[in-house]
Amino acid sequence: MSIKINIAKFIAKVGGPFSRFGPGSGKSFAGILFTKIAGVDGVLELSKDLDIGSVILTGTNGKTTTTTLLIKLLSNDTQIRSSYESNTINAIASAFIQQNGELGVFEYGIRNIKYGVPDTVQRVVDPIGVVYTTISQEHTQVAGIKNPFEDYYKAKRLLSQAMTRGVIVTNADDPRTALIGIDKEKDVRVNYYGIESEGIEDINGEDIACPNCGEKLTYSKHFLNHRGIYTCSCGFKRPDLNVKLTDIEFGQDTWKLTIEGDLFNYTVSKNVKFDLDITVPPFGFHNIYNALASITAYATFTPKVENIETTVKKIFNNLDMSFIPPGRFEVVDIGGKYVGLGQGDNGDAIKINAMFMNQYVDGPLEFIYTTPDEDEEEIFEDHFEVVKSMNPEHVIVVPGRKSIDKAREYYEIIKKEYPDAEFYPLSYDEMEVRIEKLTELARNSNYDYVIMTGCGEEQAMWERIKRKLIDD
Ligand SMILES: [Zn+2]
Structure with missing residues (x-):
């Protein structure tokens, strides 16, 4: 390691607590300081500190949950460095500087190529693993500029494109993430996960x-x-699975999952097999994929392959719903009224929320829908399909983002289908008023089943409304 890198690392470590870059930069501050002195390329030197290497997780939905689960699993076997909900190289650099451990686990959200710099991240973090959850259309705007889906997909692909060693862990059931794996089989190992069970079938598949x-x-x-x-017809098809869900039993309070694995472990450089029965809370279909992604990544990178079955059982059999990140969809029981609420920023996420809510619905339902912004008509179309599929008896529409005028336009479209739908033009700038009103709408609803989802700030809005409903 060069003197310049060592000095930068020292200053970043010492200066870390004295953040002057404003709130929100605290987690990344050491990294910001480091890259200012040593440059982004200096991160490549830091990455060499990790004896095994770094694993980066990305995808549209499920990143944070999968990262959380993977951290729980790997921490059982070895010391790791980690960061989640990060979208910058500085968050990863900070973890390199401030933490210890032979293996790194980093969530990395990428919206587009310009702001996400996925190829630079790949080059300087030099990962031994990239884990893909799933890729679907989400917010089509980045910093006020339309971001076509092809560019979004390309950005996700760039994160692993230049890899010449290591393993890609990817969802075989998602054609987009499967193709990323297939195209890289010539360069690196690829471990595919997916479902091979009769017990699951989506009736509104896309x-x-x-x-x-x-x-x-x-x-x-x-x-x-x-x-x-x-x-x-071009020959592309779902790849064979290395880790598969082979059976599932849905109970009222627990689900039993049977999982088989046969994959390449990077750390010991050999193939390993495992058979698992785990019992989890009824956590929703999407978390089956998050569980499979985390188990596959864990079994791919743990240095203790003999632990795989016992560690997975230990973590999952003791799982409670607190592994769900703040602001994400949950169903809360407020005195016999079931309110499902949380973020559903894209069509895929809102549908998952609807499916999760449907596990509870047993009577007329009210849908409180928070709309997307201007230039997000595609998101609205996906959202509206899901609203209709829930067959709500009453609909309330609230702007989920800045534009109240655009929200009213979306409302007019909804009104054609639901003539007694109501519109509350709550302003984004008056967040307190908005949180108060949304809480009141859910609490005082005439319905025993209420779903409140769509666009909105995760922690500043959804998590606070959730806490208000639960606490007072
Ligand atoms: Zn084709």
């Missing part, structure tokens, strides 16, 4: 275009939205 040739894919089965078993 057929998407082949990411390889653009033709419509043929699905023999849908598991969750565009995830399923698919083939294409």
